[in-house]
Amino acid sequence: MSTKDKSYKHQYSNIYFVRLRLLRKFVEERALERWGNRQGSPILVPRVLEVVKSRMCYIIGTVYMDMPLKPNVMEDIARDHSIPPPPPNRKFHSNEDNVMLEDESGRIRLVGDYVKNSRLVTGVIVGALGAETPNGDFEVVDLCYPGMAPQEQSEEEDGMDVDEESSSSDSWIAVVSGLDVGSPSPPDAQIQMLVEYLTGEEGGVAEQVSAAQISRLIIAGNSLAQILPTPKGESGDIELSSKKSKRYGYDATTFSPHPVLTLSNYLYDIASALPVHILPGESDPSGTILPQQLLPKAMFGAVAKLPTFSCETNPTYLRLGHQPETSNLPSIERTLLINSGQPLDDMFKYLPSPPNTLLSILESTLKWRHMAPTAPDTLWCHPYFGGDPFIIKETPDLYLVGNQRRFATKIVVDQDQNREGTKTRCRVVLVPEFSKTGVLVLINMRTLDVKTVTFAVQGMTGAGEEVQQIKPEAPTPSPLLEPASTAPKSSLSSEYM
Secondary structure (H helix, E strand, O other), X not given: OOOHHHOOXXXXXXXXXXXXXXXXXXXXXXXXXXXXXXXXXXXXOOOHHHOOEOOOEEEEEEEEEEOOOOOOHHHHHHOOOOOOOOOOOOOOOOOOOEEEEEOOOOEEEEEOHHHHOOOOOOOOEEEXXXXXXXXXXXXXXXXXXXXXXXXXXXXXXXXXXXXXXXXXXXXXXXXXXXXXXXXXXXXXXXXHHHHHHHOOOOXXXXXXXXXXXXXXXXXXXXXXXXXXXXOOOOOOXXXXXXXXXXXXXXXXXXOOOHHHHHHHHHHHHHHOOOOEEEEOOOOOOOOOOEOEOOOOHHHHHHHHHOOOEEEOOEOEEEEEEEOOOOOOOOOEEEEEEEEOOHHHHHHHOOOOOXXXXXXXXXXXXXXXXXXXXXXXXXXXXXXXXXXXXOEOOOOOOEEEEEEEOOOEEEEEEEEEEOOOOOEEEEEEEEEEEHHHHOEEEEEEOXXXXXXXXXXXXXXXXXXXXXXXXXXXXXXXXXXXOOOOOOOOOEEEEEEEO
């Protein structure tokens, strides 16, 4: 991020104007193609306040969700601070919500059953087809979005089908999120099993062969648990410790460096065997304003000196190449778009569920061409003046979102063909929190196939909570990865998709 973008002297409204200016032309093109031959010959009205009553037309603008349950900064300022604030709402959605469409001229309310059943959040650029009602609202009969962005496709990829079978020479990338090192109930056993699996030290021959195909690891945020003050007296005598000077700029009686040191040791073992990319997350020691900047390498100790260790921003784009060992398979490059889950979690609060799911909302962001439309309304971001970094200018091959409740994946295909006569497609993946699920996601770089590997300790979940034992119909003994006298029973399972 450049220095000029770090300035806070600009208004946040600029990012909405820039977003509308950049995406408006794509909505106009798709709207003309979709509604140009429609009965009634609807016309494009350039400004939302210039609509003609009872005349079929379409307007383009930015969606604003007027929601009573949404946080309001003015109410926070006026609140009596002697009274504790109420807990934040898990959902902003209610029956009293209003959908507004605005541009430079003003704002108009969208009504109709079509709007109620549409998946809309604040900040989305849409085209609305309809007519103005006598009371000044806009009755909507159809909506149009910018659509999926174009996708770069190399000559080697032409004619390749992502559904073809995997080869033993294919390379896989491993994706994990939510390690939560330093939490009150850390998943130390599962993380150690993960490290040993990635370095080829765990499991039988089949697991070691699978691990040998993994070319790199991506950690999608929340590697560290939220830092909490250490109780006084934990580091020794309070009076004696208060007289000592602070070491390295922090007070050892209120802050423990052990989680960072533990994470660094894990990363050093993995980075000694394969490349590692780490993104900051909501609980990591990084700024909360998106886009989150690189975690400082200095905090990771010895692993920071390894050329295989890289710190990335959140969100980030990665361009990775794949060269199969066999000569009959072509070399390809894949574009990855990764974030740590904050935009998706924020959008989920705007919509009722069911019928909306996290996977369906993530799919919609591709059609909106925007990965974080609710920023800066309810998602913190920098007040950009000349651009919007969250616009998806190129559809990635892989769209990865970390720190989700459970694993899910889908291939999203744009029904409209591009100039080359092929359809744009993207594999979207929800990466679950490792501390709660113990799930590692593996993705084939050539075919985009996905499979999961689950690390678990019998009788415990990833977060250290007891699991209700359910007797299976045909129980099978799980292999011991260590002698029974020195280690608990553990399981290593995989699921292929």
